[in-house]
């Protein structure tokens with residue numbers, strides 16, 4: 001991989017850290033560089049500290065690493081939090097005129113820039129972070145003009161004067177460093193003619209929902225799912241849809257269910273305690289055979305846990321949540337672009353099989369932005385399959401001898417015809433009670449068994465018809481097999497690259513389908529070592545795979561609230577390879 | 584919608600298993616008649632039923648319907664109506680369903696003012712679970728779980744509705760068939776959330792709030808010359824705890840339903856077979 005640069009800005013909440021970071025990330029993306037951003041890391045000291053990190057390269061980047069090259073520190077705390085990652089080629093940009101005395105580690109180059117004074121010269125102290133961006137441009141050999149477009153995007157709504165002032169602020173920062181320092185740190189950010197878009201997992205997921213025809217979204221605010229709701233608000237209306245902020249998650253999922261019964265493609269999304277409340281309705285969605293996409297953007301639990309931290313702790317909840325036996329699909333996108341594609345697939349699965357689909361993402365994916373060529377989101381490849389939706393002409397075929405619509409007809413593939421309100425002669429009731437083909441309550445033993453089997457058969461049919469496959473990376477013949485689910489994929493791919501250089505070969509399987517899922521028995525048998533990587537303490541996915549394959553696996557679990565980074569993962573994999581397989 | 588729909592078209596061929604004499608028979612008849620009378624037909628009607636004896640109505644009526652989770656009928660109805668403005672939505676459930684486990688939804692459904700009708704079949708008891716206190720039970724009403732009565736005042740559904748910004752509040756009595764139907768018709772025709780609390784006696788578990796009790800105590804607001812558009816008059820009626828009444832208590836003539844507040848006109852079930860034409864614009868936003 002080409003040389004990467006790791007940049008960060010840190011300060012206190014309210015310092016405009018996120019928006020400044022985003023401007024720099026966008027500028028890098030516009031300059032044809034790949035970008036991977038992160039905001040989800042632990043504070044080593046106490047709350048209140050916030051930072052935005054960017055890893056950038058002309059090659060694809062999909063993980064954070066342990067190294068920091070340029071740090072814009074608005075507080076001493078920012079320096080203290082990051083000393084481990086700074087090295088002798090690093091530079092810290094700080095404002096020596098501010099009240100705090102910057103304590104810069106001796107091996108790091110301090111770049112003292114009067115951020116506030118220069119910002120005032122450009123029109124206002126509020127622009128001091130932009131001055132810092134200009135300074136960063138000077139240190140990294142990155143043309144300050146690339147910031148312009150991002151500044152226009154960010155401040156365009158506030159008028160051209162504000163935009164011009166910001167551009168000036170950046171230039172003053174750049175000039176100050178050029179005039180006063182001769183650093184020779186050797187950074188020279190290459191640019192390319194490539195066009196990239198920069199987006200996070202929740203944006204990709206929301207965009208997927210829109211193009212898949214989702215027209216109704218009901219939700220109740222909760223981090224980190226809220227940004228899906230915010231993305232859809234203001235956009236879904238363009239397509240005739242609507243977003244409702246419900247009074248709670250009990251209501252949100254039932255509103256979405258009502259919408260789906262009325263024939264719309266509907267979704268709800270939540271996290272943490274919200275998915276607990278929604279559990280109440282999982283069984284109804286399945287029993288009434290309603291196509292519904294239920295998104296869980298996992299965060300750290302249990303209870304309120306660490307609400308802004310990463311965890312993949314809800315796998316069992318997605319698989320088993322709800323009393324009784326609830327047939328379902330569980331799909332967990334493994335990367336930001338896959339959040340787009342798997343959302344579209346989730347809507348198709350829901351309608352083709354008239355079954356709840358759990359779309360499971362996580363906090364790390366939801367807040368991380370990554371660059372992609374726009375054609376990654378090839379809209380011509382988007383397919384909408386509404387399954388056995390019947391129109392007026394087909395209804396006749398599905399009436400019983402008394403003219404009643406068989407909404408739960410026991411078919412060979414388990415999927416029944418679906419009539420939506422307004423279709424003549426299709427009127428029928430659906431219910432959470434066990435029912436017969438026309439939706440009438442029953443406790444008849446034969447009918448009960450028929451309906452349970454029929455609902456389960458839909459998932460079996462899908463297993464035959466769909467490709468629930470894994471994504472594979474690395475060396476297919478390697479003895480060591482590493483398996484992961486959800487957002488760990490990017491860090492794994494990068495760990496793979498670095499281990500390869502050290503002569504350690506790995507086969508990596510990244511599994512987006514949790515239920516139904518690929519059978520890994522043959523893959524496990526072919527491997528000498530199997531390591532399952534996931535962000536939880538108990539190894540929920542590892543348990544599942546051990547059960548599937550009747551093989552013991554080694555486990556790498558992280559539950560600090562911080563996602564894996566590539567360097568750490570590479571070290572842990574190396575260590576695991578020398579360990580004995582658990583008895 | 585065809586004009587030759589008869590109310591029996593809304594009846595399914597399933598014989599109700601309610602106890603003989605249960606108020607729910609009359610409540611349901613009035614609902615079916617009102618739906619037919621207002622020009623609806625089963626294929627354009629969606630009934631959402633709660634859980635309880637009352638919730639069985641979804642089975643005994645014929646229409647598109649969902650019989651869902653205890654207390655969540657209003658959210659389901661909201662989802663149906665917002666997605667399909669062309670469909671008539673009627674939600675029905677018990678007093679426990681609506682004012683206990685679903686009370687939170689009631690407040691917010693009232694506030695939202697979605698154009699649908701909400702019928703609460705109020706028997707002041709939990710019928711299906713065989714006779715426990717409900718949120719509308721009297722404070723001294725003895726039940727298996729409250730041997731000396733709940734010792735807390737009953738919820739006043741109309742006051743709750745009024746306080747939440749209701750645009751239509753009514754009360755009817757299942758055995759006064761004509762008035763009951765008439766009141767539900769008005770609720771259907773109201774452009775907004777039409778709430779009708781229906782006294783629907785449970786002959787098996789409630790020997791206090793009986794047919795005789797309601798017949799003797801009910802005051803008909805229509806005969807009484809009550810003006811439902813008069814907010815202050817409505818307030819007086821609602822806060823008079825000593826009186827039982829039937830009729831339209833309050834109606835806001837300037838009700839602006841959710842649909843109009845939010846400009847919802849589309850049939851959301853109608854979507855293209857692939858990504859929309861301008862879908863790449865969504866990607867370009869991320870440049």
Ligand SMILES: Cc1ncc(C[n+]2csc(CCOP(=O)(O)OP(=O)(O)O)c2C)c(N)n1
Pocket residue numbers: 633634635636637638653676677678679680681704706708709710711712717
């Ligand atoms: C979550 C949940 N809790 C409890 C029940 C049991 N349950 C069924 S109906 C009911 C109360 C019914 O009372 P009401 O809503 O007044 O209806 P009625 O039977 O009187 O018509 C209860 C508690 C349930 N079905 N679901």
Ligand code: SF4
Pocket residue numbers: 600601602604605606607636637706710711784785786787788
């Ligand atoms: S128990 Fe009461 S409410 Fe239930 S059917 Fe019998 S009379 Fe009606």
Ligand SMILES: [Mg+2]
Pocket residue numbers: 635677678679704705706707708709710717
């Ligand atoms: Mg009751």
